[in-house]
Amino acid sequence: MHFAYPPRKSSNPPPYLRASKLPGLSLRRSRMKVIALAGLAFVTLLYILTRPSIRHGTYTPHKPSGNPPAVIVTLMEDGKYSKSYLDMIKENRIQYAQKHGYQTFFPQVGEYELKGAPTSWTKVVAVRHALTKYPDAKFFWFLEQNSFIMNPLLKIEDHVMKSSRLEELMIKDHPVVPPDSIIKTFSHLRGQDVDFVLTQDKEGLSAGSFVIRNGDWAKFFLETWFDPLYRSYNFQKAEAHALEHIVQWHPTILARLALVDQRIINSYSKDAKGQAWQPGDIVVRFSDCSASSIGACEAESQRFNSQWRTSFKNV
């Protein structure tokens, strides 16, 4: 049977299909589609961004909280000196530390295994030990035994290690080992990048008093300085010459070092070897006394004994 024409539509139109045009339902449908698509796009994006491509966390070294703000490290050499003298030295440090909330650390010479190296190397490992003992201290001030802190008002973190202060203090473009080393201190160094502050006297770098900022660099520096190959090398002045060697040969160390004027942290009692102490200077070191006769250091200390006591009392 053939139809010439398609069958007619019914003259009665079907009742209006309201259900399909329900705004809520249709909207929900289209919305669901959009949501599904957006979700898919989101998941794709998430996948792209979080694939296990090389996503390294960065290494964050331990950040010292500043408790205590600073530690004073003084290496004690028993036996050669009278007990009263050594007690006085300790008392001097402890009083200063108490005023500013610092800690003191008095390691003994002979406490560490040096494998036959001269005992003056002990200071390096002693400071390294202090870093271990006080992981949250910000600064470590190594001050040699034969010296007094004379000015209790000056705080290490303000007097020396504050960035702006350091930028004023540091001696730029200056031969590291006087008088004519071709290696000179950096001329563009920001205060915050300085991790190691020390001074020069007339003979060269003076390792009798230095400040070091706690951190990975400090460990690197001290351990490198303490390298057994340097200890076994017979540097004429042991660790002092090893220090001069590494700051001249290794720019990663030089780039963290600031030389400051000697009187900032390292005044001498006599001006034969370097700048002499003047009232107001933070420290006086009885320079070269240990090399001369026994008791020379104690005799030298008598000149300053009453001075530091009075200045501490007045605060």
Add this chain to the structure above:
Amino acid sequence: MSLSRSPSPVPGGGWSSPGLNINTSGRSSPSKAHAESSGTSVMWESARQKRAGDSGYPSFSTQDKGFFTRHIRRLSSSLPRFSSGQNYAEKEKLGRGQWSGPRIPLLGRLRGIVARMGRVMKIRLLVVLLIFLSILLFYTTPLVHYWRRTTWLGGGQKFVIILAANVGGGVTEWKGAREWAIERDSVRNKKKYVARWGYELEIVDMSTKKRYAHEWRESWEKVDFIRTSLRKYPKAEWIWWLDLNTFIMEPTYSLQDHIFNHLDKHVYRDINEYNPLNITHPLTDGYLDDDSRSPVGDGNVNSVNLILPQDCSGFNLGSFFIRRSAWTDRLLDIWWDPVAYEQKHMEWEHKEQDALEQMYTSLPWIRKHTAFLPQRMINSFPTGACSENGNDTRIHYNQDDRDFLVNMAGCEWGRDCWGEMYNFRELSYYLNRNPWERFKEDLITPIWFKITGEKVKL
């Protein structure tokens, strides 16, 4: 007789018309004389066939044999057709074109299929097609290369491969044909690998120069080249140092998949796991902090800055990774030190390698950030190297495990560098054949060999 269609000429002569083939004489088996008697010069195809095979059997099948032969047309025409029934005008056409169906060209048929499809289906198919095309486009164009390079997608730019070429060239010896061939193969191997994964390749010239010769630091150029590369590729995070006599056997392994995505699982920081140098580990000195005295440093894989393999006699610097960090700057800085060199250069046969061992032994800060990889992950040896104690599964290449890289270490001392390089190159190609090559060489060739007894190269 009625013809269903008009006769058409065929090349062989005569009329190829189904109707005309029918024997009109009424005889079911035409006699031999029939063709002659007809007296026409036209030789019918069927007749020719019949004459050729004069064997007594009917050489052709008659038309009406069997039920299906007779009824196929009626059966098939009565089968339901899946055509749109709404369009009546079209139904007429379809009915007529029933038998010409297969003769429509492919394009036309496709067009028909498309026309019959619904709109939604079309869109769906289009989407599928688009996805397929984009995947194809992605993998056949340089797009994949750029994807893999980009730091936040594939991360390829985070890796720089430094290849030490031209070792000792210029001063110690003239390079012969073999040396050139080794160099060419090695460089090509790395270039291919780098192009595949989007890494950077830095080929450095290790020829002996006066700059180093007068400072006695011939082997420490490594340090300078690593430093230069870190400066040259600011996005680089890991540097992979490779000696010239190395061959990447598995170019399909990416460094990310092979090592770095799960670095913590692959590396070991406690050297006691494999300690050919018998280094005392961990350090026990009382003045050191806990991390320095721990056998695994701080235990966090992010603090690893140097990744080394160890061969039978200690550290091996033929293939190692070093990461951009302040630590690395320090290491590169103190690696060469005149005081250490002066005391040790007679003992340090392997120069910078021994210097590193020395530093690892004596400096806690180095130890804390150094990790080791099992040798065979990045630095398998051929049997000729480290051969004193026979084959060691920790050291020597095994093709069944598909080791990543072969380092023909020490082949210049009395072994055949080019021979080893050639063998490993061919082995690598063999192991990484594509499925088609495998099909040809593993299936077809042996079958062919069994059948004909001759080996063929397809």
